[in-house]
Amino acid sequence: MTLTLDPPRIVKTAPLVQVRGVSKSYGRVVALRDVAATVYPGEVLGIVGESGSGKSTLLRMMNLEETPDTGSYTLDLPDVDGNLFALDRFARRMLCATRIGIVYQNPHLGLLMKHSSSGNVAERLLVAGERRFAVLREKAKDALAASEFPLERLDAPPIELSGGMQQRVQLAKAIALEPALLLLDEPTTGLDVSVQALVLDTLKRLQRDRRITMVIVSHDLGVIRTLADRVMVMRRGEVVEAGLADQIFQDPQHAYTQQLVHAKL
Amino acid sequence: MTPVLDIRGLTKGFTMHHLGQGFAAFDNISFTVNAGEFVLLKGANGAGKSTLLRTLYRSYLPQAGAVLFQSAHGQIDLARAADIDITHLRQTEIGFVTQFLVARPRVSAEVLVAEPLRLAGVAQDEALKTARHWLQTFGVKENLWPAYPTTFSGGEQQKVNLARALIRPHKLLLLDEPTASLDATARAALVQRLSDLKAQGTAMIGVFHHPDDVEHLIDRVIDLTPDIPLQEERQDVAV
């Protein structure tokens, strides 16, 4: 039998993200059943599982787009207290705008396709109260540069851009306010392999240079293996296994994880 | 002698769910490793030498037993420690050296080598300087430093990997055949680096296909061949 792990002793910092006992049903369909997740500052948590496993639902909850039937969600940040699921709409919106960034698989969900790319990034700053045009423009430029977006296309609307570029705009928007938590929902799915590698590389750079805490959801194990420090495997709304990324890939314990890992290799 | 690692009754086996069966890798292993000590693991193919190293590194989850590691934060059981603590120890105190490089697209050799230092909080310039020093030492040609190792030959990739793995001193170093298929210069550089680290007090556990390379470093040999009950044969310290 596997050993149960002790609570952390060396790392004294509190986890940034703590999700506990989250359950959600849509009618008789159980989307999530008693899911827990912990992410420490600077850590990258990967969530894998087939479609319908509840991984995207969990991510949407972390972005406060959805509320579970039961469960709690805390972020260890100054002036952020209590169960975030209990916040009202206004508080949620402010928290999401200033502290949480998200990149969706489908850029249409995260971007205004006909506005300029820089405007999409600037919107975040506007919501946070920035009212100087020059500063907006400068910060939008910086964020786009950080996500390795070609600056000569600064004001091109996303609808005219390629998929990889659209993801970079989303990423720039997500990191514009230097969020405490970056959520990535299948950020490279549907991109060409070469473009996918570039986007992954950008993420890796951000992880290395800015130490952003990330939660990345993907059914692509390669993506998870490249980015994640720790991996959580989900199936039918439940967490079947969680552990260090190399342990999950090299020594999967659960039958489902073995099947998943072997299917990939 | 300060013990760095105290392994007690460590057991590891694998369950293959799709076959409906399991097999044991090693059973009830116990030994200790002191600071500055070099332990060579011996045994037939499949005796579980690499598996043991990976279990100590927690790439594999042990099934029973304890791995008591004397960290800078006090004693901790690597078999049961939380993931986040293991990640921290890997970044600061425990190193793992293989012959395989995990290259990433669009990351240059020098940046890749500097990364452990960057994670430890060393400034970019300083880290790159040190990285270049080790690339030089392991015999990677200077014009390759800013290139992407994904396209390197196996031998060059291995050198980059060694530079990366050994760039900063560790309290415990796990070596999984790092000398395999290495050219003479690089092998000499590696042995020199290991010898320096050992002198600084790094405890090492290694698996070597040709132990002759590191013969003068070996303090102890442990045979993992299952039939033979675990025995420790002490070797004379190399002359």
Place this chain on the structure above:
Amino acid sequence: MSLANLTKPWAPMSYGFLDASAKRELRRKMIKAVCVPGCQMPYASREVPMARGWGTGGLQVSLTLINPAMRVKVIDQGADDSVNAASIRRFLARVSGAPTTLDTLDADLIQSRHRIPEEILREDQVLVLQVPNPEPLRSVQPNMSIARQMHGDADYGRMWLQLYEQIVRSGRVMQGASYPSMVNGRHVMTPSPIPRWDVPKLHMARHLTILSAGREKRIFAVPPYTRVEPLVFDDVPYRVEDHGGLTCYRSGATGFFMNEIPQGDGTSTYEVSDSEYGVKAIRARDGEVVAMGETWYKDGKMPQ
């Protein structure tokens, strides 16, 4: 006691055309609108003998406020003599017996389409603006339910984004009329399609402004001495139309909002948009003694 002296004599319609309950609702909604400046209040817009979109919202407010002692002025794009303005003025007078005037200084109630008179309004005057589209968020959020939530949350990021986009694409804010403005630091409203020139007149104005959209059934207000601040970036100042230096070819008045009259040779001449102000200026020039009120703009500039 007989039935005859307990009831009012028969009349073909209620005083001021609207029935008492309709007026009561409008009064209540106007009070609400005054209490929450800039916030749109829904109301049950009634039928009036005029097509929707021709000022029915403003007309209902005027009909509710009017009494026989109130002097009424009606303007359309600054002019008192356009067909629409004349018709509404005559209708108001007919159903209420109220006297009418063209002079801003004499008026107690001013119903206007798309302009604010050039002479400063006083505390005892009420300005009623006709509003075709009361929702400033419509262009950024077509879903009205969500737009209402956005007002509730003061979520105006998209409004600013619209300005950002205009500056990025055209180098300046392109919004001509209906410039979105923050009222009392809380609600963004459209000041009805008045030109940018007129928006600063609402800021800390002495008079009460009521804005009413008959077709969209929304009423909102700017009470006296209330902040009305056009949405602008801190480093991109608000600009009104460049009319400060133009001179009216008929009256010679300079420094007011002008109507441009294109000429056959490709040039343009200009006349004061506030027609009665122009008329007064001509009469004054011709030697008549005319009471000219103090104007908001002085020498073509709005004093800060």
